[in-house]
Each structure stands twice: as C-alpha cells, then as structure tokens.
Amino acid sequence: MNLVDDTLLDGLMTDMRAVAKREIMPRFHAIMSESARSKSAPDDLVTDADLCAEQALGEALVARLPGIALVGEEAVAEDASILSHLRDAELAALIDPVDGTWNFAHGIPVFGSMLALVANGMTIAGLIHYPVTGDFVLARVGKGAWHVANDGSRTRLSVAATRPIEQMAGFMALNMMPPAMQANLSPRLTRFQQVTNWRCSAFEYRLLATGAMHFCLTARLMPWDHAAGVLIHSEAGGHAALLDGTPYAPTIHSGHLLLAPDVQSWERLAINLGGEY
Known part of the structure; x- marks a missing residue:
C-alpha cells in the first residue's frame, strides 16, 4: 500500500x-x-x-x-x-x-x-x-x-529552461564554506548573471522549483534543510547531486550539493565552480 x-x-x-x-x-x-x-x-x-x-x-x-x-x-x-x-x-x-x-x-x-x-x-x-x-x-x-x-x-511546477552559464542566477552561502573553498569560488562568481543568499532554504527551493533561479551550491547538508526541497526540485524536472556525482539522500550529512535544471547544466556548473572539494 x-x-x-x-x-x-x-x-x-x-x-x-x-x-x-x-x-x-x-x-x-x-x-x-x-x-x-x-x-x-x-x-x-x-x-x-x-x-x-x-x-x-x-x-x-x-x-x-x-x-x-x-x-x-x-x-x-x-x-x-x-x-x-x-x-x-x-x-x-x-x-x-x-x-x-x-x-x-x-x-x-x-x-x-x-x-x-x-x-x-x-x-x-x-x-x-x-x-x-x-x-x-x-x-x-x-x-x-x-x-x-x-x-x-x-x-x-517546472524548473528553469537550459541557458548559458553567464545567464544563470543561483544561490550560494559563500560565507559558510571552508576558507579554501571560499578562495577558489570567489573569483568564479562573476561568470554568472547573479549569485545570492537568502538565508532560507525554504524560499531558495521555491525559486529553484518555479524556474525563477537556476542553481544552488549548498554549504552544509543537514537533512531538514534539503530533503523536502530536493524532492520538490527533482519532481519539477531538476537534477541534483553532490559535487563528486553521488546522488542525494537524506542520510548523507556531509559534502556539497549542487542543484541545476538538468544533467547537462549540472555538468557545466560543476566545471565552472571548480569541481570536487
């Protein structure tokens, strides 16, 4: 049942x-x-x-x-x-x-x-x-x-359509990431149309699932912040995985999750964000 x-x-x-x-x-x-x-x-x-x-x-x-x-x-x-x-x-x-x-x-x-x-x-x-x-x-x-x-x-709901990197807007809490990761990511952010942080996963997932924003790179992976949102994003057509390619599950509590409108966008984003950390 x-x-x-x-x-x-x-x-x-x-x-x-x-x-x-x-x-x-x-x-x-x-x-x-x-x-x-x-x-x-x-x-x-x-x-x-x-x-x-x-x-x-x-x-x-x-x-x-x-x-x-x-x-x-x-x-x-x-x-x-x-x-x-x-x-x-x-x-x-x-x-x-x-x-x-x-x-x-x-x-x-x-x-x-x-x-x-x-x-x-x-x-x-x-x-x-x-x-x-x-x-x-x-x-x-x-x-x-x-x-x-x-x-x-x-x-x-439907996620955003595929578009070039320079036309993508996304979420990233850079201040919450390890110092070495901050140093690597900071100069890369100008490649995108916009990168912001609303201090609220609930609203960030809303904007991803409605197509208003294109990507998110998480700083932390506590399950109450992401389990509901990842499913909603996926059912809206999006693709999510840890930066090493591991599929998301609520039992995974470390690493950095990247969300994108589709697999091809995810791969391009991963390259532009510097790959695994």
Missing part, C-alpha cells in the same frame, strides 16, 4: 497551517530580540517559535501516523543520536519548524516550515509551507511538484 496519497498530503497541510497560525505567526508579529538565542554560532539562532512549532507538528504527525519516527532540527541539536532514525526507521518525519530563523528573528518575512517523509532512508514526500502567505510547494515521488495557493488552487 502506498504510504503517501493526496489525502495524507491534504492532512499534513492542514496540520502545518494550524501550527503556523498557533505557534509561529503570533511570535513573528510580536518578535522581541530576547526570544532568540544562539546555538552553534552567533548567527545560528533558535526562537520559541522553532521549539514550540517543532513540538506541535511532531504531536500532529504522531496522531496522524502512529509509530512514525520524528527527526526535528531542534531535537537533534539537543541529541545528535536522533539522526540515526533516518537510516533505521521504516517511516520518519524530518521537521524544520522555522527555516530561515535569522530572518524570522529580525522581522524579515522570508521563512518557511519544511517537512519531509522518509521511508527506509529515501524521501517519499516533501512539503514547504510559507506562513506569511499561507501557500505551499510540495511533491511526492512520481507525482510531480506543485504550488498550492492559499485558496487551494494548484499549479504544476
């Missing part, structure tokens, strides 16, 4: 909307600097919205899918062993309750909530919710990628 169908996706969207309304948006409208705390670095923040939304969404998932293993960003920050559930569980949920926490904590409405369902180590469904606008981008394996508007209307 298929683990994921449209009825389940509709239920998960209902849960994510409810959590955003109750736990995220009231704190965004009333955000105060003392509600944000640093985690691994001064700009790696956690807020009450992250903690409460992860707890609430986890409870909703367990109620809807009894026995599901929960792997939340904030829970893993407290206990790294939770990551092993992705490899061991028949069904696990990856939760990024507020992706783009730095933006959220500073009153910038560029953040989202990301949820991926992972079966035996492979992503089978991904949903990204945008609490400010109330819409989603989502996908399940083999069924395409879709934008779901606040009124429920759906539009199928």
Whole structure:
C-alpha cells in the first residue's frame, strides 16, 4: 500500500497551517530580540517559535501516523543520536519548524516550515509551507511538484529552461564554506548573471522549483534543510547531486550539493565552480 496519497498530503497541510497560525505567526508579529538565542554560532539562532512549532507538528504527525519516527532540527541539536532514525526507521518525519530563523528573528518575512517523509532512508514526500502567505510547494515521488495557493488552487511546477552559464542566477552561502573553498569560488562568481543568499532554504527551493533561479551550491547538508526541497526540485524536472556525482539522500550529512535544471547544466556548473572539494 502506498504510504503517501493526496489525502495524507491534504492532512499534513492542514496540520502545518494550524501550527503556523498557533505557534509561529503570533511570535513573528510580536518578535522581541530576547526570544532568540544562539546555538552553534552567533548567527545560528533558535526562537520559541522553532521549539514550540517543532513540538506541535511532531504531536500532529504522531496522531496522524502512529509509530512514525520524528527527526526535528531542534531535537537533534539537543541529541545528535536522533539522526540515526533516518537510516533505521521504516517511516520518519524530518521537521524544520522555522527555516530561515535569522530572518524570522529580525522581522524579515522570508521563512518557511519544511517537512519531509522518509521511508527506509529515501524521501517519499516533501512539503514547504510559507506562513506569511499561507501557500505551499510540495511533491511526492512520481507525482510531480506543485504550488498550492492559499485558496487551494494548484499549479504544476517546472524548473528553469537550459541557458548559458553567464545567464544563470543561483544561490550560494559563500560565507559558510571552508576558507579554501571560499578562495577558489570567489573569483568564479562573476561568470554568472547573479549569485545570492537568502538565508532560507525554504524560499531558495521555491525559486529553484518555479524556474525563477537556476542553481544552488549548498554549504552544509543537514537533512531538514534539503530533503523536502530536493524532492520538490527533482519532481519539477531538476537534477541534483553532490559535487563528486553521488546522488542525494537524506542520510548523507556531509559534502556539497549542487542543484541545476538538468544533467547537462549540472555538468557545466560543476566545471565552472571548480569541481570536487
């Protein structure tokens, strides 16, 4: 029996909307600097919205899918062993309750909530919710990628068309990469039309899957940042792999992931970005 169908996706969207309304948006409208705390670095923040939304969404998932293993960003920050559930569980949920926490904590409405369902180590469904606008981008394996508007209307997504390197725009968090990689990449960025960083994977994957942007090179590979987005990008027609060519899986947590509209574009981008690191 298929683990994921449209009825389940509709239920998960209902849960994510409810959590955003109750736990995220009231704190965004009333955000105060003392509600944000640093985690691994001064700009790696956690807020009450992250903690409460992860707890609430986890409870909703367990109620809807009894026995599901929960792997939340904030829970893993407290206990790294939770990551092993992705490899061991028949069904696990990856939760990024507020992706783009730095933006959220500073009153910038560029953040989202990301949820991926992972079966035996492979992503089978991904949903990204945008609490400010109330819409989603989502996908399940083999069924395409879709934008779901606040009124429920759906539009199928497609990545950008192939184009020359100098006409490509992409995302890269250069400041988060190792110094040697920064030095190698910096002079190469002028080859592209534009390279930017929105500090929010949820929105970056949206722009990739809708064809507004062409590529992304990741600095880190934490699964809650990428599992949902990579599936959505793939179902929209895109191609993603680590720089050494390894296919992406949510159980891979090191290396640099390159996303492109197609295989040929990926190969040209890899060459122009300097190959493996």
